[in-house]
Amino acid sequence: MSEIVLYGDPVLRKTAVRVQRFDDELKKFAADLASSMKEHDGVGLAANQVGRAIAVAAIDVTQNEEPPRVLINPSVIWQSDETEESEEGCLSFPEIRLKITRPKSVSVRAQDVDGNEFTIEKAEGLASRALQHEIDHLNGIMFIDRCSVLQRKLIEGKLKKLAKSRRSGEPAA
Numbered sequence: 001m002s003e004i005v006l007y008g009d010p011v012l013r014k015t016a017v018r019v020q021r022f023d024d025e026l027k028k029f030a031a032d033l034a035s036s037m038k039e040h041d042g043v044g045l046a047a048n049q050v051g052r053a054i055a056v057a058a059i060d061v062t063q064n065e066e067p068p069r070v071l072i073n074p075s076v077i078w079q080s081d082e083t084e085e086s087e088e089g090c091l092s093f094p095e096i097r098l099k100i101t102r103p104k105s106v107s108v109r110a111q112d113v114d115g116n117e118f119t120i121e122k123a124e125g126l127a128s129r130a131l132q133h134e135i136d137h138l139n140g141i142m143f144i145d146r147c148s149v150l151q152r153k154l155i156e157g158k159l160k161k162l163a164k165s166r167r168s169g170e171p172a173a
């Protein structure tokens with residue numbers, strides 16, 4: 001299981017490199033990412049959040065009804081004009097929740113760990129939100145980049161503390 005990288009670590013700002021080799025190392029990494037997500041009760045986790053800027057994310061929005069879904073090289077190929085505001089959390093920002101407006105529905109193209117392409121058509125609700133949040137991570141974008149100026153102001157102190165704790169505390173993985 002990997003430790004989760006917290007806000008302040010530069011790896012969260014990196015654009016993930018596309019995966020080219022669908023080998024055993026990738027399969028192991030993807031399985032580890034999925035189990036780390038479950039271990040931390042997340043609905044999604046991007047590779048940056050465990051310290052590696054490669055285009056791999058795990059999603060589990062079914063509350064353990066289905067195995068977590070691993071997405072390699074995911075991208076949004078369609079988004080609805082209609083938007084929706086909802087509260088989000090992020091494992092890299094413990095105890096911070098923000099209201100974020102995003103497209104209500106998205107379609108996502110990705111590959112599985114064997115390199116086979118698949119499309120998630122018109123995801124809605126939590127699935128849509130989690131997909132957008134994780135794909136953002138892979139582009140170096142965090143949910144604090146998408147909240148209102150007022151919300152951002154309100155959490156400024158918490159963010160500073162978080163970045164500081166990361167520097168002076170236990171080394172992040």
Ligand code: CO
Nearest residue numbers: 089090091092
């Ligand atoms: Co996140």
